[in-house]
Amino acid sequence: MDIQTTKLELLRIILENENAEFIQRVSDFVKKEKNDFWDELSLSEQEEIKKGIQDLDKGKRVSYESFLNKIS
Numbered sequence: 620m621d622i623q624t625t626k627l628e629l630l631r632i633i634l635e636n637e638n639a640e641f642i643q644r645v646s647d648f649v650k651k652e653k654n655d656f657w658d659e660l661s662l663s664e665q666e667e668i669k670k671g672i673q674d675l676d677k678g679k680r681v682s683y684e685s686f687l688n689k690i691s
Contacts, residue, residue, distance in 0.1 A: 620628075633645060657665065674680075681689075 633642065636642060660668070
């Protein structure tokens with residue numbers, strides 16, 4: 620069975636199922652399996668983002684034009 624056929628079969632099973640508990644378990648499983656981009660970042664990338672958020676929370680901001688001048 621190829622992947623597309625398997626997906627369609629799973630969809631058919633879900634659509635035909637009226638058991639709320641089953642649907643909830645499937646939903647929970649899918650949510651758990653979904654990759655979070657945060658987990659794919661390195662620790663240094665995560666720290667940079669956290670620092671940026673802290674800076675923004677403290678009111679430290681740079682205008683877009685200033686940023687463009689800095690990087691060009």
